[in-house]
Each structure stands twice: as C-alpha cells, then as structure tokens.
Amino acid sequence: MLNKKTVDDLKDLKGKKVLVRCDFNVPLKDGVIQNYNRIDGALPTIKKLLDQGAKVILCSHLGKPKGEPLPEMSLSPVAPALSERLGVPVKFISDPQVTGEETRKAAADLKDGEVLLLENTRYRGEETKYGKDEAAEKYAEELAALCDDGIFVDDAFGTAHRAHCSNVGVTKYCKENVVGYLMEKEIRFLGQAVENPVRPFVAILGGAKVSDKLNVINNLLDKVDTLIIGGGMAYTFLKAEGQSIGNSLCEEDKLSYCLDMLKKAEEKGVKLLLPVDHVAAEKFAADAPHKVVDEIPEGYMGLDIGPKSIQRFTEALQGAKTVVWNGPMGVFEFEAFAAGTLAICKAVAELKDATTVVGGGDSVNAVKRLGFADRMTHISTGGGASLEFLEGKELPGVAAADNKD
Numbered sequence: 001m002l003n004k005k006t007v008d009d010l011k012d013l014k015g016k017k018v019l020v021r022c023d024f025n026v027p028l029k030d031g032v033i034q035n036y037n038r039i040d041g042a043l044p045t046i047k048k049l050l051d052q053g054a055k056v057i058l059c060s061h062l063g064k065p066k067g068e069p070l071p072e073m074s075l076s077p078v079a080p081a082l083s084e085r086l087g088v089p090v091k092f093i094s095d096p097q098v099t100g101e102e103t104r105k106a107a108a109d110l111k112d113g114e115v116l117l118l119e120n121t122r123y124r125g126e127e128t129k130y131g132k133d134e135a136a137e138k139y140a141e142e143l144a145a146l147c148d149d150g151i152f153v154d155d156a157f158g159t160a161h162r163a164h165c166s167n168v169g170v171t172k173y174c175k176e177n178v179v180g181y182l183m184e185k186e187i188r189f190l191g192q193a194v195e196n197p198v199r200p201f202v203a204i205l206g207g208a209k210v211s212d213k214l215n216v217i218n219n220l221l222d223k224v225d226t227l228i229i230g231g232g233m234a235y236t237f238l239k240a241e242g243q244s245i246g247n248s249l250c251e252e253d254k255l256s257y258c259l260d261m262l263k264k265a266e267e268k269g270v271k272l273l274l275p276v277d278h279v280a281a282e283k284f285a286a287d288a289p290h291k292v293v294d295e296i297p298e299g300y301m302g303l304d305i306g307p308k309s310i311q312r313f314t315e316a317l318q319g320a321k322t323v324v325w326n327g328p329m330g331v332f333e334f335e336a337f338a339a340g341t342l343a344i345c346k347a348v349a350e351l352k353d354a355t356t357v358v359g360g361g362d363s364v365n366a367v368k369r370l371g372f373a374d375r376m377t378h379i380s381t382g383g384g385a386s387l388e389f390l391e392g393k394e395l396p397g398v399a400a401a402d403n404k405d
Contacts, residue, residue, distance in 0.1 A: 014053035019147035045180035067125025069096035140169025155180025160397030206231030207327030277306030304330025305340035359386030
C-alpha cells in the first residue's frame with residue numbers, strides 16, 4: 001500500500017471532533033435510495049471512530065447540483081439510512097450554505113459518540129473550484145473549522161481523482177489527515193495489483209472508447225503479461241489492423257495510436273488479444289436481430305464478442321494470479337448481447353488463488369447484476385479514480401493524506 005496514515009493511526013479520539021469525507025453519491029428515485037452499497041461501505045470507518053468516543057461530522061457530495069441547493073440532490077435521505085445501520089441517531093441540517101450558522105452550532109454542540117451529516121457539499125459552487133479562487137479556499141477553511149480538533153479522514157475513493165474543497169482543501173487546515181478503511185482497501189488492492197502483481201498478470205479492458213483509456217493501455221503494457229481488449233473500443237483496434245467493422249463504434253483519430261500500442265505490445269512481449277468474432281446487429285436495440293460473424297459486414301455493428309472470442313479470452317485467463325478488469329465486453333444491458341461479459345465474469349470468478357480487481361462503473365454494475373460480486377477479491381468504488389490509478393497518476397485525494405513516518 002502507498003505509505004499513508006490510516007484511521008488506525010489516530011489515537012485518543014474520545015471527545016474529539018473528526019471530519020470524515022464519505023462517498024454518499026447514492027442513486028435516488030423520488031427521494032428514495034435505490035442502492036445502499038456506498039452507505040454500507042462507509043460504516044466500518046464511522047463505527048471505528050464512534051467506538052473510540054469521537055464526535056463525527058460526515059460530509060459528501062451527491063450528483064451535480066453545480067452550486068444550486070436542489071432539493072432532489074439533498075443528502076437528507078442518507079441520514080435515516082445511516083441511523084438505522086449505525087444504531088445511533090444521525091443529525092442532519094438542511095443548510096443550503098452547508099457551513100451556515102445552524103450547522104456550525106450543531107457541530108459545536110456535538111457530544112461524544114454523536115454523528116452529524118452535512119448537506120451536499122456541492123450545494124456550494126466553490127466545492128469543485130479548489131485551487132482556482134479565493135472563495136473556494138474560504139469554503140475549505142469553513143469545512144475544516146467545523147472540526148476544531150483538526151482531524152480529517154478521507155474515505156471517498158470515488159472522488160480521490162479530484163482536488164475539491166472537501167477532500168483536498170480541508171487538509172490544509174487540519175492537523176491530522178488520514179485515509180479511512182475504504183480508501184485504504186482501494187489503495188492496497190489497486191496498488192498491489194498494478195505495482196507489485198503476482199504473475200501471470202492479465203488486464204481486461206472493455207467499454208466504448210479507446211480515448212477513455214489511452215493512458216491506461218499505455219501504462220498497463222509496461223506491467224502486464226496479457227492485455228485483453230473487448231467492448232466497443234476493440235473495433236478501433238480491429239480497423240487499425242485493416243479489418244472490416246461495418247457500422248461499429250470507431251474513433252478514426254485513434255487508429256494510429258492503436259497501431260502504436262499493438263507495436264508496443266509486440267516489443268514488450270505482451271500478448272494483446274482482440275476479438276476474433278462478433279455478435280453483430282443492424283441496429284442498437286435490445287430486440288435487434290443478430291448473428292455471429294468473423295468480420296462485421298456493411299450495415300451491421302458489433303455489440304458483443306462472439307463464442308470464439310469468449311473461448312480465446314477465457315483460455316488466456318487460465319492460470320492468471322492477478323487480474324484487473326475495467327469495462328464490459330459488449331452491450332451487457334441487453335440480454336442478447338450480454339454473453340461475452342457474463343462469460344468473462346464467470347471465468348474471472350472461477351480463478352483459483354488469484355487476486356481479482358474490478359473497477360469502472362459498467363464492469364462493476366455487470367459483475368453485480370450477473371451475481372458474481374462476492375467472488376471477486378475487490379470491487380472498486382471509484383470509476384474515474386480507479387481508471388486514473390491504472391493510468392499511473394497520483395490521485396490528489398490520496399496524495400493529500402499524511403505519510404507514515
């Protein structure tokens with residue numbers, strides 16, 4: 001793991017206020033939480049602090065209100081969900097200013113073992129402008145001032161790739177800045193997988209666009225033994241090789257990049273595997289008539305990998321000891337085009353003695369929807385953050401935490 005102080009390094013917390021940045025960016029429908037994974041993921045860190053008698057102040061963003069106090073993006077539904085799971089009342093202040101007078105008073109009046117949840121940090125437009133103007137600096141200082149003992153815990157990996165007021169700005173005004181259990185787990189698994197993998201190391205990349213993963217491909221080719229590329233992004237590679245791809249997704253301006261990556265793989269001795277057959281249809285629709293083809297004819301588009309590709313990819317996974325997977329193999333939301341993603345899910349889940357790390361929103365959704373979540377070593381909570389980690393970038397939210405001595 002990167003050498004960062006964690007919540008376990010905090011001592012003598014009884015009676016002290018601790019500000020915790022969580023990721024409560026939960027899906028809501030008519031004010032009702034649709035999925036509690038992110039709330040449940042925050043519980044171990046919060047419970048640890050409460051067990052030590054701390055006064056806990058929680059903050060998070062929700063959606064993109066862009067500085068407007070939009071009622072449908074209030075964190076108010078999160079408070080009762082947390083109360084139920086923690087077994088203690090969670091106070092919530094409906095404060096469009098987030099750090100207004102009523103919130104400051106509630107924070108000042110907190111007793112040992114009590115919890116306060118702040119309103120959506122993005123109700124203030126300054127939240128996303130840290131380092132760009134003085135108002136954002138002041139907002140970061142206001143957030144930190146709620147916790148007058150100067151202790152900050154960042155447990156929101158989902159925003160670690162962004163330098164915002166509530167995850168990076170506050171660290172300037174706090175004496176102790178550590179990561180929570182969720183962040184620690186993310187750093188440990190992603191860091192170990194990429195920087196010190198047990199070999200053979202296989203990476204699987206899918207999703208729609210090559211441009212979304214330019215630096216990931218380049219970085220992983222320096223580290224992996226095998227790189228499997230499926231999903232929409234595979235068609236740009238196939239066209240670069242001179243294959244017919246019909247009306248499939250293709251980024252014309254990335255063809256030369258794909259050729260460079262194919263050449264780099266060859267020079268590095270990395271197996272770069274592309275689909276050898278496809279499930280193709282004439283239109284992008286769940287009920288579109290489809291057929292399996294080796295090359296995609298004019299008027300058709302590839303929407304999933306075919307059976308020969310499934311066999312090729314699953315065979316390449318056999319014996320792998322480290323697997324990182326980011327992006328589905330096809331349009332898994334449509335049953336007719338989910339077979340490739342399902343087969344990869346199954347192959348990764350059935351690996352023996354392997355560390356398997358799944359990141360990126362679509363592949364995480366696929367793994368959960370297809371029922372394989374509990375058979376993966378680690379499922380990343382941060383789509384963009386996990387992608388930037390795989391690119392080899394330093395994440396601002398991680399860098400801002402104190403290093404161990």
